[in-house]
Amino acid sequence: EAEVAQSPRYKITEKSQAVAFWCDPISGHATLYWYRQILGQGPELLVQFQDESVVDDSQLPKDRFSAERLKGVDSTLKIQPAELGDSAMYLCASSLGGTGGPATIYNEQFFGPGTRLTVL
Amino acid sequence: RKEVEQDPGPFNVPEGATVAFNCTYSNSASQSFFWYRQDCRKEPKLLMSVYSSGNEDGRFTAQLNRASQYISLLIRDSKLSDSATYLCVVKKAAGNKLTFGGGTRVLVKP
Numbered sequence: 548e549a550e551v552a553q554s555p556r557y558k559i560t561e562k563s564q565a566v567a568f569w570c571d572p573i574s575g576h577a578t579l580y581w582y583r584q585i586l587g588q589g590p591e592l593l594v595q596f597q598d599e600s601v602v603d604d605s606q607l608p609k610d611r612f613s614a615e616r617l618k619g620v621d622s623t624l625k626i627q628p629a630e631l632g633d634s635a636m637y638l639c640a641s642s643l644g645g646t647g648g649p650a651t652i653y654n655e656q657f658f659g660p661g662t663r664l665t666v667l
Numbered sequence: 668r669k670e671v672e673q674d675p676g677p678f679n680v681p682e683g684a685t686v687a688f689n690c691t692y693s694n695s696a697s698q699s700f701f702w703y704r705q706d707c708r709k710e711p712k713l714l715m716s717v718y719s720s721g722n723e724d725g726r727f728t729a730q731l732n733r734a735s736q737y738i739s740l741l742i743r744d745s746k747l748s749d750s751a752t753y754l755c756v757v758k759k760a761a762g763n764k765l766t767f768g769g770g771t772r773v774l775v776k777p
Binding site for chain 1: 671675699701708709710711712713716754758762763764765766767768769770
């Protein structure tokens with residue numbers, strides 16, 4: 548069964564350091580999402596890509612976070628510098644489509660195992 | 668006010684019992700509704716979609732009340748393996764963006 552891959556699974560860093568997370572979506576999935584999930588809360592969308600283009604980054608703290616999907620396949624999320632409040636699970640998801648088609652159609656998002664970030 | 672609100676629980680449920688819990692959403696433009704399940708330290712997985720007429724999938728029944736803007740999930744004959752956090756999820760009409768609630772934790776005990 549095809550899966551979304553993420554690495555690393557766990558990352559411990561000190562505040563002010565730079566960290567990067569990698570995601571490889573399910574083959575053929577055009578849409579890729581990065582979520583942040585703070586312990587005890589639901590996932591919150593940080594950025595959504597359609598192929599290589601950003602379609603929604605309204606919740607991405609752009610002063611320290613950046614995301615790219617240069618070839619429209621795998622993606623990298625970077626935090627520089629990391630802050631204590633960035634400690635969370637960072638989840639990547641992918642779906643077949645995302646922005647086109649009938650409004651009521653839901654293209655199921657499949658999640659990867661996540662990267663658990665601890666900032667000390 | 669959060670766009671999607673859930674009782675965080677935990678709901679402690681004896682094995683074999685029935686448990687039900689709700690989720691409220693504030694945006695009337697929400698078009699589609701789902702329940703996702705998330706096991707401890709794992710990724711969320713789609714449990715079921717929620718249709719206007721209500722729908723059932725085995726021991727799980729989901730209901731939607733658009734007038735009162737809430738959805739519900741009922742689990743019958745609870746199994747130990749049902750222990751998880753259940754995330755209420757809504758989608759607006761346009762696009763594929765999901766908004767998640769904070770989750771309801773369910774603990775099924777022998």
